[in-house]
Amino acid sequence: MIKLRVKFSKKGRTCFISHLDLLRTFERSLRRANIPIAFSQGFNPHPKISFGSVLPVGLESEAEYVDFVLSEEYDSLRFKEILNQFLPTGLSVVAVEQVTPDAPSLMEEINxxxxxxxxxxxxxxxxxxxxxxxxxxxxxxxxxxxxxxxxxxxxxxxxxxxxxxxxxxxxxxxxxxxxxxxxxxxxxxxxxxxxxxxxxxxxxxxxxxxxxxxxxxxxxxxxxxxxxxxxxxxxxx
The missing domain is CATH 3.30.70.3190 (Alpha-Beta Plaits)
Structure with a gap:
């Protein structure tokens, strides 16, 4: 498994997407892009996606962060190019970097x-x-x-x-x-x-x-x- 740290922007109509709907939007886009997102174990598996901060509804942003855990190796540049093709207008991946699997969570670090x-x-x-x-x-x-x-x-x-x-x-x-x-x-x-x-x-x-x-x-x-x-x-x- 690998962890990719992603910087993305949220502008235009997408600023009215709630945090829960934003999570669902990424899940759907990853699935359509055929990107191998990893899932948690247990009776109710969910994709391993974790955000750095909850952006208030109605607020635009040039710099949000999210971590994706993938089940196999995946090139960072390809991840950016492919995922952007399936994201709605206004939501855009700006940069991607691979981090160590045990890296502190964004929620822990961003202050x-x-x-x-x-x-x-x-x-x-x-x-x-x-x-x-x-x-x-x-x-x-x-x-x-x-x-x-x-x-x-x-x-x-x-x-x-x-x-x-x-x-x-x-x-x-x-x-x-x-x-x-x-x-x-x-x-x-x-x-x-x-x-x-x-x-x-x-x-x-x-x-x-x-x-x-x-x-x-x-x-x-x-x-x-x-x-x-x-x-x-x-x-x-």
Whole structure:
């Protein structure tokens, strides 16, 4: 058996596919592509497919990760080419790498998510004003949100989960449209709901007319360094 680690994008209409349906889509595409996926043992065998993170429905991503265990040797480049022929439009394999069978799971390792946030304001906003507002937002010791649990509602401080929130200078930015980059921790440290974060951010910014998140990366932060899940190469912030 071999394990292939796959980076894929999820855009367009496929962003509305739930996590369970995404799993079924990959299962169906693997079967149609005649790729020898391995199955678990027991009374209810299931294909050995494990994702790195659950992407919220409605959110597009340029960088999701999934591990496939195959029952026999299979060339990584061929895997990418063949599987892409059977995936629906909007879902695309970007890169494939073989990893050792005992490699830690993606769910165990991935602990940092990066997003691009495009904001349209109702009125023009200067760069200096926006930077000042972001600094005030991040200067808070606590950013409290309410999370629903099985035992009821619970207040959580999400400020420690925000690694950075920065303004991106691009030619597309106007005084009404600005692009930000957001990095938040995830996994055992907790998680941040983007809609709740936007509500809190909006308390410090001028009135927002439109906002859209795009996940641009999932990473492994270890010993104050950031690595790519696919090749474990060091990533510059």
């Amino acid at each position: 940092l998510a990066v997003y691009r946030l495009i904001i349209d304001f109702e009125l023009p906003v200067s760069k200096s004003e926006l930077i000042s507002d972001l600094e005030k937002f991040l200067a808070q010791e606590k950013i409290i949100i309410t999370k629903k649990t099985k035992k009821g509602e619970k207040e959580i401080n999400i400020r420690p989960l925000i690694k950075h929130l920065k303004l991106v200078a691009t030619e597309q930015s106007t005084e009404k449209e600005w692009i930000l980059t957001l990095a938040v921790y995830m996994g055992s440290k907790g998680s941040v709901r983007l809609d709740q974060l936007l509500v809190e951010l909006n308390k410090f910014l001028p009135k927002i007319e439109y906002a859209k998140f795009l996940r641009t990366g999932l990473y492994i932060e270890k010993n104050n360094e950031i690595y790519c899940p696919l090749n474990k190469q060091l990533v510059k912030e």
